[in-house]
Amino acid sequence: MPKNVVALLLMVFIAMTSCKDEPKKEVKEASTLKTEELKPVEVKEFGYTLKNYLVVRDTIKVGDSFGEILQRNNLEYPQIYNIVEGAKDSFDIASLQVGKPYTLLCTKEDSLQRPKCFIYQPNSIDYVVVDFADSTLVKKGKKKVKLVEREASGVINNSLYVTLQDQGLSPIVAYKMSDIYAWTVDFFRIQKGDRFKVIFTEKYIDDSIYAGIDKIKAAYFEHKGESFYSFRYETDSTKHIIDYFDENAKNLRRAFLKAPVQFSRISSRYNLNRRIAYYGNRVRPHKGTDFAAPIGTPILSTANGTVIESARRGGNGNYVKVKHNGTYTTQYLHMKKRKVHVGDYVKQGDVIGWVGMTGNTSGPHVCYRFWKNGRQVDPFKQDLPKAEPIGDSLKVKYLDYIQPIKHQLDAIVYPSEKTSDEEEFLTELNQQNAISDNQSN
Known part of the structure; x- marks a missing residue:
């Protein structure tokens, strides 16, 4: 047989063999792939x-x-x-x-x-x-929690709560901000046009299930044209002491909160010549400050101290009295229910009872009474002590820590300054978070 014919037959044989082998290879790979896809996943x-x-x-x-x-x-x-x-x-x-x-x-x-x-x-x-x-x-x-950092800003036309709610944000942000600024910003006299910026973290379970607000990292509040910065900082890692300080390392907190209830209004101030309708419009000294709030609103201890009275008596109704130190004592009247007992130690902001109408009262409120050296006084006219500032040994470290966070705060724009594309994106994002928030509650 001629050599060229043999060579030709050999080439044909190789080609046929290759064609037969190729499909087998594809089937094998497909079979392997199918097996991998069906591998069971263990859910824990x-x-x-x-x-x-x-x-x-x-x-x-x-x-x-x-x-x-x-x-x-x-x-x-x-x-x-x-x-x-x-x-x-x-x-x-x-x-x-x-x-x-x-x-x-x-x-x-x-x-x-x-x-x-x-x-x-x-x-x-x-x-x-x-x-x-x-x-x-x-x-x-x-459960495993993922923290996601977010930013928000706003110009107040009604209240901080409503402004955040209009943006689809959790009201917990408003509560936490009111705690931070309880002494530096008067939330009872907040003004139209006041502005704020805030950096906070949200919690997500399994990377996708919204679980609420974690903490506020930093905030900026502009009230009556005056600026107030606040930065969260741990001053003692062994005791986990955390507080909020301004850009100069001064503590924003004082030894006493301004009010024992959040987002309430003062319905009657300390007045030694007040005429009281409940007593026939006679002049009777009112040695407390009344904060009107719905029944069931939590009442907070305005400072650290020990409960020395927890009872129901006469016109006071259900009440709690807290001794803070040798100088200051506070009392909270007309509670619906008391949460603490004599001898309990309470911290500033702890819930000690709930607003009610027990005793001599014509509407739901808490009457807040304040003693200094055994004499009842107007708490709003006292030069109350401030909380401790950051020590000199930590101050340089603190100022270095807040520098990039302050730049981040300053870079946040207000809603009126955002482009239409940004507003559309943020509106959609906040609506999704609001839906998730409602589902988690």
């Missing part, structure tokens, strides 16, 4: 692999108790009793709140599918695990 939550259990999710209903929930899910009373006894030193089973979610991890090993584990979520981040293994085990944990 609360430290458990969920595929190993029948997962039951529900919320605490009115009338539900820990024992009733377990009994409904096929556990017998003797076992429930043992679980409660084993958990009582670590978890208060009476603390279950209506509307809060819980999860039962049930066995797949028998037809009754009995619970092996009870998980309670008092909020969107914290959870308590009661494991019914050989001996009851209680574990407390937190």
